[in-house]
Amino acid sequence: MLHAKIIDIKKEKIEVDKAENFISSSKFGASLIFKGTVRENNDNKKVTGITYDSHDAMVIKSFEEIYNDVDQKLKIKDKAVYIEHVKGYLGLGEISIIIAVACPHRAETYILSRYIIEEIKKRSPIWKKEHYENEESEWLKGNPIQAN
């Protein structure tokens, strides 16, 4: 069971309650909610906010592929996964990503949650532009995507 969505922050909110409701089931004995938030410092620069950009269709496709890979790579078949990522401007402390997972047992939830965030960083076309105290801003260096 997967929920995957890009949240355009100008139009809607990213909400932890929705994630919790989605993964809630008596089938599962363990659940874990990971939130990524905007940090005030990066590379010794005072950050004031981040603008997130996204290729929406490719991001959703990558979330689905990551979810589908879990069966084969991690052998975790019984699971609920909720992934939302924001696009647009966020201030300090605001949530950029929620990954909520539920599984029958706790060990699987830790493995699954970590796997998803690391794969998103490698595979999902999302970009960050950091804004600094001196009113400058810059796109962060990322990892090149490879053709299959």
Add this chain to the structure above:
Amino acid sequence: MKVKLELFGASRDLSDKDFLEFNIEKKTSIKDLKKKIINYVDEKFKGNENYKKIIETSAFCSEDNNIISENYKITKDQKIGIIPPIGGG
């Protein structure tokens, strides 16, 4: 033929719009399209090395949202997305 290059991430700095348009010959490859974009940077941004590096390290995607190789041939008017190095989360 025309290709509409949709801009994402750092490549958005190449234009005030969300895209660039290039006139190309039929069967132009992505490798050749890259050269055209670099020529555009030479003309428009005095060969800005940072912009060139972004183009060199970018992947490209087709209208059906697949990453395409440098040998991919463009055979009709279409949209191509430029995908600079990524890093969300």
